[in-house]
Amino acid sequence: MENKSTKKEINRGAWTAEEDEKLAEAIQIHGPKKWTAIAAKAGLQRCGKSCRLRWLNYLRPNIKRGNISDQEEDLIIRLHKLLGNRWSLIAGRLPGRTDNEIKNYWNSHLSKKKEIMEKQTGHYSTREGSKLAEMKEEDHITPIDEHGVECSKVIFNVDEFFDFSNEDPTTLDWVNRYLADTDSVFLS
DNA sequence: AAGTATACCAACCGCGAGCGC
DNA sequence: GGCGCTCGCGGTTGGTATACT
Structure with a gap:
């Protein structure tokens, strides 16, 4: 059922490389706070919550991936x-x-x-x-x-x-x- | 090779806490 | 003090990859 109301459409599911790039750029400028504002400024159709999660779990510097020692x-x-x-x-x-x-x-x-x-x-x-x-x-x-x-x-x-x-x-x-x-x- | 089960992981959801008005 | 908003946390779900039959 398609909702054509004024409500802004929100992307869900996996992040694309382009979205990652936009998010990283916005965070570089504004810092990793005010996630709702970052989502808007980055031009992402994502909620602040989702941006925060993506940053913390994937984009943040010094993230170690895989192979828990x-x-x-x-x-x-x-x-x-x-x-x-x-x-x-x-x-x-x-x-x-x-x-x-x-x-x-x-x-x-x-x-x-x-x-x-x-x-x-x-x-x-x-x-x-x-x-x-x-x-x-x-x-x-x-x-x-x-x-x-x-x-x-x-x-x-x-x-x-x-x-x-x-x-x-x-x-x-x-x-x-x-x-x-x-x-x-x-x-x- | 095809179908099914299992493992893994990214992302979403709901809730509570903190903060400003 | 009450309300609304935002953030952070833990639980859960769903998609994909891999293993097994």
């Missing part, structure tokens, strides 16, 4: 255990990776792997991570065990924990250090 995979698993489905936070810890990519990778690879591990060892549980994810970031997080009892062993502030401003993002020492301390809580 073993080290990255390990980090994703550990962070997911810790944070639940907070993909943007997890992505923030993996330079060049997007939340969408990690989410896709999790859904297609790791969730299955997790199931297998659970069956084999009964070890992996994301329930702790999910509980953490429900809390507000400003909270001081206290892990909760399977009986709903607070574990006093590890308490940290998520804002501090995820403040990367003074840190070399390529090092994974921090997570190894942290998780070495917390594995006993999260894996038990």
Whole structure:
């Protein structure tokens, strides 16, 4: 059913190279903010939301594509255990990776792997991570065990924990250090 | 070679938070 | 405080590629 009203027609589906070019140009001029305005200024028949997504997941500089390394995979698993489905936070810890990519990778690879591990060892549980994810970031997080009892062993502030401003993002020492301390809580 | 199943990934949708008026 | 707009996030869908029968 064709709508010939005054409502502006919006493109959907895959982006063309021409659209990518227009978007990149507009962002170069105006910066990656005010997505609705960018969409209009670029002359794209796309909504701001769609432009933002395209930029973040595909056009942004320094995007790494494909081949998640073993080290990255390990980090994703550990962070997911810790944070639940907070993909943007997890992505923030993996330079060049997007939340969408990690989410896709999790859904297609790791969730299955997790199931297998659970069956084999009964070890992996994301329930702790999910509980953490429900809390507000400003909270001081206290892990909760399977009986709903607070574990006093590890308490940290998520804002501090995820403040990367003074840190070399390529090092994974921090997570190894942290998780070495917390594995006993999260894996038990 | 053709048909079907499965995997992968880009993109869309709905919702909530933040902000300005 | 209420409203509308924009942005960001997570969940889901749909198209394409690849593997399998």
